[in-house]
Amino acid sequence: MSKHEFFVDMTCEGCSGAVTRVLNKLEVKFDIDLPNKKVFIESDRPADVLLETLKKTGKTVTYIGAK
Incomplete structure (x- = not known):
């Protein structure tokens, strides 16, 4: 599985909640770093x-790169 890092312009819990909802539909592992506006996704899906x-x-949203 690959780890990917994304910048997502999130400003509040509601923003991170929206990210959580869309990623849960993909059934991938992810971490949200709200203060730094980053999302880390572990998946076999293409970036x-x-x-x-x-x-x-x-x-x-900006793709930062693979981790």
Whole structure:
């Protein structure tokens, strides 16, 4: 499994809740670092699929890279 790091422009618990909801649908392991606006995802799915899923939150999302 690969670990991916994303920047997601989250400002509150509601934002991280939106991220949690979309990622739970993919059934992947993830950690949200709200103060640093980062999301770490462990998955076999391609990074572009994860990026498009995170964009469904309506937040600005940037792929930082593999960990």
